[in-house]
Amino acid sequence: MPESQPEHGRYLFAFARGLDPARLVGVLGLRGAPLEVVEHRDLQAVVCSVDLEEFGEDRLKEHLEDMEWLEEVARTHHDVVYAVSEVGAVAPTRLVTICSDDASVRGRVETLHTQLSEALSRVEGRREWSVKVYATRPAPPETVDAGRPASGAAYLQRKREQAAQRRSTGDQHLREADEIHQTLTRSVVATRVLQPQDPRLTGRADTMILNGAYLVPTEETDGFRAVVSRLAELNPTLEIELNGPWPPYSFATLD
């Protein structure tokens, strides 16, 4: 029924609570559209209008493979979520979530009211920090007799030793990553372990052995930094990267 297809939809950036819309003045939505706050009961949804020519199902698949398009939408989404997180409790929505109109947005808030309220309570006054741990590349195996092996048996023996060394390096990395994660877990409210990023994406040859997200109360930020700093001192052969604070992307999820 193409004639009933609406031309515009409401792109949802986040659900929020305690937000003063006046404090979002100057923050723009997608393609320069003004941000709007849809209120329902005690919750809010931060939205803007989008053209369904661009964001409709037909074009979306194609757009999602267009890096420039994806990056622009992702960065705008993040900028809005970040701005909201500065002035209220925020539960970001998954990238590209579009409702037909405000009534539909309110309907979603109504249906999910309990879960959204719980999610917002879980993250209120808290921020997400990323801790990544990289193992600097292990030195190549010691080869005392680096020359041609004396025999096939010696060659196989050397191969076996090299494989065993790689395995034990891998095991050691797992142990180190686990210890660091456990220590961090003890000093935060919630954690989530993300998939370590592929070296092709990080742009570095070092192996990422931990990609963790940690939910830290704002007033405990310095304490968390100190824990990370101590872990860095205890593990001089690893590189630990602390990045944040971010909106609580990994924690404002619905059960």
Add this chain to the structure above:
Amino acid sequence: MSEIQSSVGGQLSVRDAGQISLVDLLDRLLGTGVVLAGDVLISLAGVDLVQIRLHALITTVRADMPVPRNLQGGGTDG
């Protein structure tokens, strides 16, 4: 805005965070967040996000970036 601290030889040092990296952003914007179903016009809930992420991101890898040795094919123990 956000900051980055990274350790070298056991010492954490702060550097300019600039903007959040796209890889980190897509990890979160495509991997977490509130997912709506039901009365929703468009959502990525049913899309193969892992594939999008990898496809999109790998094409952005800078041309001048050397391919890590362990990804050059072969060379790893089986």
